[in-house]
Amino acid sequence: SWSRGLGDVYKRQIIESAMNPKKILHLYSNFKWTGPADHALKLVTWLKAREDVEALFSCGHQRGVQNTLYHKACQHELDFVNGLFLKKHLSWQMIPDIYSLRKIVTSEQINLVHSHQDNDSFTAVLAGLGDRLIRTWYDGEPTALNLRQRFSGHRTGKILTASRAVQSYLSKIFPEKDIQQVDIPVDPKLFRPLKKSSKLLAEFGLAADTPVGGIVARVQKHRNFTLLLDAVEQVVNKIPDFKFLIVGRGTHIDTVARQPVKDRGLGSNVIFTGYRKEDYHEVLNLFDYKVFLVPGSDGSCRAAREALACAKPVIAVRKGILPELIRDGETGILIEENPADLARAMLTMTRDRDFRLNCSRAARRYAETVLDPERYVKKVAAVYESLLKHP
Numbered sequence: 001s002w003s004r005g006l007g008d009v010y011k012r013q014i015i016e017s018a019m020n021p022k023k024i025l026h027l028y029s030n031f032k033w034t035g036p037a038d039h040a041l042k043l044v045t046w047l048k049a050r051e052d053v054e055a056l057f058s059c060g061h062q063r064g065v066q067n068t069l070y071h072k073a074c075q076h077e078l079d080f081v082n083g084l085f086l087k088k089h090l091s092w093q094m095i096p097d098i099y100s101l102r103k104i105v106t107s108e109q110i111n112l113v114h115s116h117q118d119n120d121s122f123t124a125v126l127a128g129l130g131d132r133l134i135r136t137w138y139d140g141e142p143t144a145l146n147l148r149q150r151f152s153g154h155r156t157g158k159i160l161t162a163s164r165a166v167q168s169y170l171s172k173i174f175p176e177k178d179i180q181q182v183d184i185p186v187d188p189k190l191f192r193p194l195k196k197s198s199k200l201l202a203e204f205g206l207a208a209d210t211p212v213g214g215i216v217a218r219v220q221k222h223r224n225f226t227l228l229l230d231a232v233e234q235v236v237n238k239i240p241d242f243k244f245l246i247v248g249r250g251t252h253i254d255t256v257a258r259q260p261v262k263d264r265g266l267g268s269n270v271i272f273t274g275y276r277k278e279d280y281h282e283v284l285n286l287f288d289y290k291v292f293l294v295p296g297s298d299g300s301c302r303a304a305r306e307a308l309a310c311a312k313p314v315i316a317v318r319k320g321i322l323p324e325l326i327r328d329g330e331t332g333i334l335i336e337e338n339p340a341d342l343a344r345a346m347l348t349m350t351r352d353r354d355f356r357l358n359c360s361r362a363a364r365r366y367a368e369t370v371l372d373p374e375r376y377v378k379k380v381a382a383v384y385e386s387l388l389k390h391p
Helices: 002-019 037-048 068-075 094-107 118-126 147-154 164-173 198-204 225-238 253-263 280-284 302-309 339-351 353-369 373-389
Strands: 022-028 053-059 112-115 133-137 158-161 178-181 212-216 243-247 270-274 289-292 314-317 332-335
Touching (some): 022 037, 022 118, 022 373, 037 053, 037 068, 053 068, 094 118, 112 118, 112 373, 118 133, 118 147, 147 164, 158 164, 158 373, 164 178, 178 373, 212 339, 225 339, 243 280, 289 302, 289 339, 302 314, 302 353, 314 339, 332 339, 339 353
Parallel strands (some): 022 053, 022 112, 112 133, 133 158, 212 243, 212 289
16 A cells, blocks of 8 residues: 555656646757757757656847757747847857846746856856756866856856766866766667668769778868878778768868879779768768767767767777767777878778677667667756756
């Protein structure tokens, strides 16, 4: 009878929670589809499916410029909150934002605020909402904090980090804070292993049974394409018909990649797919393994996570969050930042089929367990509950 009574209490709590869901306002101080914007938007989307949470979203906007993030939010049919400028950088428009945010929190009866960038966190703290503020820190490695970050951090209710190294670092700076590490997920249903598309194989002149390496990156000067092409050249010297795909675009693609490929005589080995949108998942599944050299504006390295979910082993440099994300010798290979090390890893992945397939299976298992969205959302929801109980 005691267990039945406890069960009744638990059921009643669930019903009451569903009838009075917690309202969480997510802030993203930018209007561009860049950095961890995808993670923030997906979290709001997943929270929307829960009965105990009502998630709202607000992001930056700029007149005369396409507000990509806002349009993405509309496509996901999220509950959008207007009335905030949410600039990425310090601006006089933060002043009206402070008052507007207070008004929105009161009128909408917001329980908690979840910030995803520096400036929205700063704005929430200045609005006096620090005791009900959660901040996600997407940085992949510890970096010195500026005054704004320190000021906000000391006054933030709870902090989530993508990286264990950043969690440890922030715990020393904010020893009084509850700082938890969360594994930023990837949707395993959206990103999954697929059979190589015969149409794309024909488009790029690839054989279905020939191992293919690839990279997905914005082609820019700081992306270390010289190192990549040096390594590809070494691999081609040993495997003349080796194929490598470069997926992406960039304003300097001709000088950074296309012309160097031509100058090195690698035109038949390196294939430029251009920027892919509609068939990106299919192009990614042409890879037998992926190379990841330089973490970009998203410190949690979304592209590496997507590759793992598609069962693609990742060759990655020991930078940022990558040593935490890639299990060396299990889901990929971690390398030092030099052409010889990269070439050795690419040769191993290309030649050793059993090793490659074992890594492939392990990568998918890792995505389905550690990078599982349900696991992530449950942890975030538990943080919300904890802050509401113990502000």
